[in-house]
Amino acid sequence: MPSETAEDASYECPVCGARLTVEPPLPPHEAPCPVCAYPLWCRKRTVDDVVVLDVMRGRTPEHAEMQQVAEKLLGSKAPLRVVVDLSDLDFISSALMARLVALNKRIRAADGRFILCGMQPVVRDAFHDSTLHRVFEIHADQQASFAAL
């Protein structure tokens, strides 16, 4: 279990690693990464060797954009442990769920761990209604996710 709390780590672009401000300018879809222009849908933090992706509300990544993040994650040498925090979302599109299924598959195929956490009731219902919750490892929040790793 990582010693550092997730809050201590800084935010990065999930693709190029550029440092991001804690609060992105709004609206999110007008906030590409200032360095690589990747259209941000999440911010990355690394806590010990656990990658935390904080999903931002209001934007669903295109398939290719999710693949960019997957390639970046899979390019790291450390064993992959990824925690995706959905707590900012008060709604989740079926497209975003499908992207997360794809990312989950790729990380697991590389013997990585992939955890979803921070689901609000509406989001949790969406996963259960589609039975997609069965394909994910899901924990209540980041703390519970780190404890499970």
Ligand SMILES: [Zn+2]
């Ligand atoms: Zn970037």
